[in-house]
Amino acid sequence: MAVRRTSRKGPERITDREYSFGAFSNGKAFPFKRNGGLPAMGWNSWNAFGSGNTQYLTRQMADAMVRLELDKAGYTYLVLDDGCYKAQRVDERLSNEEVKFPDGFKALSDYVHERGLKFGMYNDIGTNLCAGAAVGTCGHEDLDAESYVEWGVDFLKVDNCYYPWDNATFSDKTNARYTYAPNIRSVRISGNGIEICRCAEDGLFEGQGGYLHRNGYGTNIGTFDGTNTGVTPIGERSGELVFALEAPDEGRYALCVEYATGQEEGVGEWLQIAVGEGEEEIRYFDGLLPPSKDPEAFLWSGPVEIFLKKGGNLLRLMNHRRQENVLNSYAALAESLDGAKPGNDIVLSICEWGKTQPHNWGYKVGNSWRILNDITFQVGADGDPGRARWASDGTDSITSQYNKAVVMDEFSGPDRGWNDPDMLVIGMDGISLTMSRTHMSMWCMMNAPLMLGMDLRRVEKGDELWRIMANREVIALNQDPLGVQAKRIYCSLEEENPDTVYITNNDRVDILAKPLSDGDVALLFVNVSEKRRERETAADVNRIVKYIGHKMTDRDGFLGARAYRLTDLWTGSQKEVRSGVFSVPELEACGCVAYRIRPLR
DSSP, X not given: OOOOOOOSSSOOOOOSGGGSGGGGGGOOOOTTSOOOOOOOEEEESHHHXXXXXXXXXXXXXXXXXXXXXXXXXXXXXXXXXXXXXXXXXXXXXXXXXXXXSTTOHHHHHHHHHHTTOEEEEEEESSSSOTTOOBOOSTTOHHHHHHHHHHHTOOEEEEEOSSOTTTTOTTSOGGGGGGTBOOEEEEEEEEETTEEEEEEXXXXXXXXXSOEEOTTSOEEOOBBOOOSSTTOOSSSOOBEEEEEEEEESSSEEEEEEEEEEOXXXXXXXXXXXXXXXXXXXXXXEEEEEOOOOSSTTOOEEOOOEEEEEOSEEEEEEEEOOHHHHHHHHHHHHHHHHHHHHSTTOOOEEEEOSTTTTOTTTTGGGTOSEEEOSSOSOSBOOBTTBOOBOOSOOSSSOSHHHHHHHHTTOGGGOBTTTBEEEOOOOOTTSBXXXXXXXXXXXXXXXXXXXXXXXXXXXXXXXXXXXXXXXXTOHHHHHHHTOTTOOOOEEEEETTBSSOTTTOOOOOOSSEEEEEEEOTTSOEEEEXXXXXXXXXXXXXXXXXXXXXXXXXXXXXXXXXXXTOSEEEEXXXXXXOEEEESSSEEEESOBOTTOEEEEEEEEEO
């Protein structure tokens, strides 16, 4: 088995170009990534029990999944979240918390497998888990992989709370030193009888984030933190300071940078220097610079030798380490899992909450990636269902997650993986049955992983909650073999680009369209508002084809059908439409109508 560990002393050197920012867009997954697969379905312990989950409760949930026939509806994985390990490693190894899980993880895994389900566990790419246990995978990936294979783990949710090479949630905030470039005031290039000095005012800021400070230096050169709401996932989420250079002759030149460092969001100590971009990029420096007295106490770096071709060259000053470091850590664990069990089918659920824009790189190593921080912070306990919300200013609501995920359809697919707007909050206090139906419809249309998060002892087969979570017609949209995430084709607040504009104002109605493998189309009308909408909302065949026609299995057949049969996926009612216009006369607050549209030829 190949030994693969990250370091707790500093970020690893990036020696393989496939791990670098320039390779994020090449579409190549790592060879040890688990291939393909539709969105995972199952149950996770966190929303129901938080860190209070136990062996006893887990076994009850496994029994309930079978008793309620949720397994037959597609819910396969039963996942232990935080709170299951001892607080410290034992001989460098992970071990079970002996009061809550006295029989150990292998026995619990066997119990789950004996019921025809699959067993999942949790960890963190940092030094500690989010609840504090000092058992994160950082520096122990190879040993942990051996344990997970030994325990029969089928699914791994891996968090990002105490990651040492970024200012993650509970990590030292000064770790931003690794993920932002220093402030840059000027560069000096010398060689072949010339000396060129260029100040930050002469440079261009490419991408997003970096800008010219009023005091005349470039700052905020790094990657947006996508953990919270308000930052669109569309477009380049990193910034660079670039200089167009004209070299009189081909050859080696000495580059010095005038810089000032900090250890805070927006200014760090780590600088990357490259010439060229894409496949032609050559990176000449990738490391920490000596610290300055403060972020405006400028120093000159020592010379860095670069190679310039005769004529035009693009010099790039940047720091993409926020993304590269995190990718490297998840890859270390995935590669170790492959070493421990070559060709394994362990699902890797990346849970770094959208911090490093994982929709850009997650496909290389994972099967899904969280897009924001948690959907609720008011988790339950034994007997307490916990509480969730329809709307909030932060991430902790159904609509906060939906508003971002709904414009991320182009980042997902069977050949990539799935955008993850966190677990279902069906059955928690604060969420009505209407909200639950809409929540379930949204997640299924968006191909989100469907991880139940409620105490299943509170459900009876055939009751209202069960009918929502076990609605096979709606689940079929999520599990459709074509694997295309729905696209928003209409938004009452955005006429020109409803499919790409990130909107946080909930006073609106959306229409989502999803092509299906048999030529049908799923159409979802969503009232995002908490007020009843009494006006008609409609979309016609031409609008549907305009936005998703290129992804349909039979575009022309859908466009030229003589009529369309509409099946309401929540009521089961059917009707035939000949006009090619699909509408709903009104929508209740937080409500939806979900149709499966079959073209009749």
